[in-house]
Amino acid sequence: MFLTKLALKNLTRHKKRTIITAFVISFGIFIFLVSDSLMVGMSDLTIDNSINLQTGHLQVMKEEYWENKDELPMNNLIEEDSNIINDIKNTVSSDNYTSRLLFGATINNGSEDYPINAIGIKPDDDQKVFDLKEYILEGEMFTGGQNVVIGKGLADLMGFNVGDYATLLFRTEEGTFNTIDAQLSGVIDAPHPEINEFHVYLPLQLAQDSLNIGNKVSKYLFRLGERDKSITAANNLNALFNDNGSNLHAYNWEQLSQELLAMIQQGNIENMIMLIIIIVLATVGVINTVILSALERLEEIGMMKALGLKVREIVYIFVIESTGIGIIGSFFGVLIGSIGVYFMSNYGLSVSSMTEGQSTFGIPIADKLYGGWEISTFIFIFFFGILVSILASILPAIWGAKKDPVKAIYHK
Amino acid sequence: MALLKLDDIKKIYHQGKIDVPAIRGISLDIEKGEFTTIFGPSGSGKTTLLNIIGCLDKPSSGDITYEGQKKLSELNNNELSDFRRYNLGFIFQGHNLIPVLTAFENVEFAIRIIDEISKKERRKKVLDILESVGLKGLENRKPNELSGGQKQRVAIARALVKNPKLVLADEPTANLDSETSEEVLDIMLKMNKKLGTTFIFSTHDPQVMRYARRLIEIRDGKVTNDDQGEDLDVPH
Numbered sequence: 001m002f003l004t005k006l007a008l009k010n011l012t013r014h015k016k017r018t019i020i021t022a023f024v025i026s027f028g029i030f031i032f033l034v035s036d037s038l039m040v041g042m043s044d045l046t047i048d049n050s051i052n053l054q055t056g057h058l059q060v061m062k063e064e065y066w067e068n069k070d071e072l073p074m075n076n077l078i079e080e081d082s083n084i085i086n087d088i089k090n091t092v093s094s095d096n097y098t099s100r101l102l103f104g105a106t107i108n109n110g111s112e113d114y115p116i117n118a119i120g121i122k123p124d125d126d127q128k129v130f131d132l133k134e135y136i137l138e139g140e141m142f143t144g145g146q147n148v149v150i151g152k153g154l155a156d157l158m159g160f161n162v163g164d165y166a167t168l169l170f171r172t173e174e175g176t177f178n179t180i181d182a183q184l185s186g187v188i189d190a191p192h193p194e195i196n197e198f199h200v201y202l203p204l205q206l207a208q209d210s211l212n213i214g215n216k217v218s219k220y221l222f223r224l225g226e227r228d229k230s231i232t233a234a235n236n237l238n239a240l241f242n243d244n245g246s247n248l249h250a251y252n253w254e255q256l257s258q259e260l261l262a263m264i265q266q267g268n269i270e271n272m273i274m275l276i277i278i279i280v281l282a283t284v285g286v287i288n289t290v291i292l293s294a295l296e297r298l299e300e301i302g303m304m305k306a307l308g309l310k311v312r313e314i315v316y317i318f319v320i321e322s323t324g325i326g327i328i329g330s331f332f333g334v335l336i337g338s339i340g341v342y343f344m345s346n347y348g349l350s351v352s353s354m355t356e357g358q359s360t361f362g363i364p365i366a367d368k369l370y371g372g373w374e375i376s377t378f379i380f381i382f383f384f385g386i387l388v389s390i391l392a393s394i395l396p397a398i399w400g401a402k403k404d405p406v407k408a409i410y411h412k
Numbered sequence: 413m414a415l416l417k418l419d420d421i422k423k424i425y426h427q428g429k430i431d432v433p434a435i436r437g438i439s440l441d442i443e444k445g446e447f448t449t450i451f452g453p454s455g456s457g458k459t460t461l462l463n464i465i466g467c468l469d470k471p472s473s474g475d476i477t478y479e480g481q482k483k484l485s486e487l488n489n490n491e492l493s494d495f496r497r498y499n500l501g502f503i504f505q506g507h508n509l510i511p512v513l514t515a516f517e518n519v520e521f522a523i524r525i526i527d528e529i530s531k532k533e534r535r536k537k538v539l540d541i542l543e544s545v546g547l548k549g550l551e552n553r554k555p556n557e558l559s560g561g562q563k564q565r566v567a568i569a570r571a572l573v574k575n576p577k578l579v580l581a582d583e584p585t586a587n588l589d590s591e592t593s594e595e596v597l598d599i600m601l602k603m604n605k606k607l608g609t610t611f612i613f614s615t616h617d618p619q620v621m622r623y624a625r626r627l628i629e630i631r632d633g634k635v636t637n638d639d640q641g642e643d644l645d646v647p648h
Contacts, residue, residue, distance in 0.1 A: 002521070006512070006513065006521075010512055013511065299506060305496075307570075308500075310493045
């Protein structure tokens with residue numbers, strides 16, 4: 001206890017040095033917390049955007065379709081069978097169901113064309129699963145007929161206004177060309193660059209008729225109470241499909257967002273770099289402080305050894321001092337980090353101005369980016385700062401404590 | 413039985429390929445309660461001998477027997493630390509006080525690490541010893557608030573507070589004026605008489621030698637003279 005008291009009093013010997021070393025740790029922790037908060041906010045926002053606007057919680061399609069889904073194939077589509085759909089609804093305990101038909105096309109404004117993803121939807125069902133309607137900027141969502149809704153980015157690019165006519169050119173399953181002339185009923189400005197720039201929504205019936213595929217759709221899509229239920233629901237459905245010998249397969253939100261999650265994972269590397277920076281900063285700061293302290297206190301170390309203190313007791317004094325610096329640094333790091341994260345969470349960071357609405361580091365955010373809170377991160381980094389401080393002090397402390405007492409006393 | 417028995421102590425420093433003998437075979441008996449001064453010119457080996465007696469340095473050969481039983485050469489570093497902790501007190505010319513601790517805490521340090529007595533007893537003991545060295549009322553001052561003589565008194569109090577059997581003092585008055593030196597030496601002599609503590613000094617100050625009851629002269633690492641008694645012939 002006495003040695004602990006002495007160690008803590010030693011922190012007041014060179015207040016400036018203690019403050020600077022603690023500040024270095026605080027700064028590293030601040031940067032980490034803000035960066036982590038942005039990553040958490042970005043992850044939550046992008047996942048929510050993706051679920052709310054593009055994937056839903058659960059999708060059912062043929063496995064063969066899944067394998068080639070990026071090419072928007074016209075084979076391996078599924079019949080919209082009400083019996084199967086009811087079975088699925090019962091299994092996943094959700095009535096929030098819709099179906100979509102996706103196909104590749106080009107949109108033409110009379111003078112230019114541009115490749116897009118055409119998506120046939122049933123607006124009434126679709127809004128049970130997706131929030132598209134909430135992001136209508138101009139006009140309205142169609143209810144049927146020869147209408148389309150497109151993203152703002154695409155509308156700006158092609159010079160379309162609500163009420164204008166657009167032509168979609170595409171190939172049918174048989175490989176023959178066909179077109180749809182449709183009136184632009186609405187423009188969407190969604191927080192998802194892909195939707196704003198590449199998606200054209202049209203009534204499912206119109207798409208099916210134009211493609212001459214009867215009532216086939218690409219997939220069934222469901223919204224569940226929470227996204228965490230998706231994994232169990234998909235497993236249950238796949239068990240059902242196996243029992244029935246069906247060639248359908250259910251995919252949970254994680255599988256549907258694989259690329260997105262990979263990008264988020266990539267973003268987490270940034271946090272690892274921040275952690276490494278903290279380790280380096282704290283280690284250099286603490287080692288420097290302990291070595292300077294040991295050099296300054298050589299005579300004292302010698303005197304302590306003469307009084308009978310053992311090497312481990314002298315190491316203990318230095319380590320406790322470093323622990324004190326770690327606690328001060330971590331405390332203020334977490335404090336200023338909390339302030340930073342508070343501002344990030346409440347006021348956000350406008351990324352649309354940085355990216356001009358195109359994309360955000362490859363992740364589909366086209367709006368303000370808000371920070372997220374994760375208490376576990378605050379607790380982790382607080383103790384991490386202290387731990388790094390302790391570990392960094394051990395070797396220089398041993399170096400100081402092992403000094404020959406005679407040389408230390410007489411400062412040879 | 414002698415408190416300390418030094419048997420043919422030699423100490424050789426190796427400077428590159430050259431061997432520099434600092435102590436060339438010293439054998440001595442130090443009795444309990446002695447007030448002994450080791451003197452000699454600079455470089456004669458006084459401090460080296462004191463450091464070897466205090467287990468801060470190890471002899472190249474020879475041995476020290478403590479109270480007729482314990483051979484110090486047989487102890488490892490931890491055991492030597494314990495030996496110093498429980499049996500020895502040190503006074504250095506630089507006093508080596510801890511600047512962030514008060515006079516009270518600096519003295520308390522020596523018994524806190526032994527931790528054998530209650531807080532109340534410890535407090536009484538520290539205050540008593542501070543009073544004995546004339547520092548009553550100054551116990552809450554930090555070293556930078558004390559004069560050179562007062563600091564050295566704190567160092568004496570720190571060396572004596574645990575009632576060690578042996579106190580080693582390396583040039584304890586080197587940084588003090590003659591008046592303060594006398595005060596400090598008076599205190600040590602008083603403690604020697606009051607507590608029966610054995611004192612060994614190294615010095616080349618005739619003023620210190622006048623207080624000694626035994627004078628050991630060292631030259632070139634050898635004892636050249638060893639006088640005991642009340643009326644010693646103090647060199648000038």
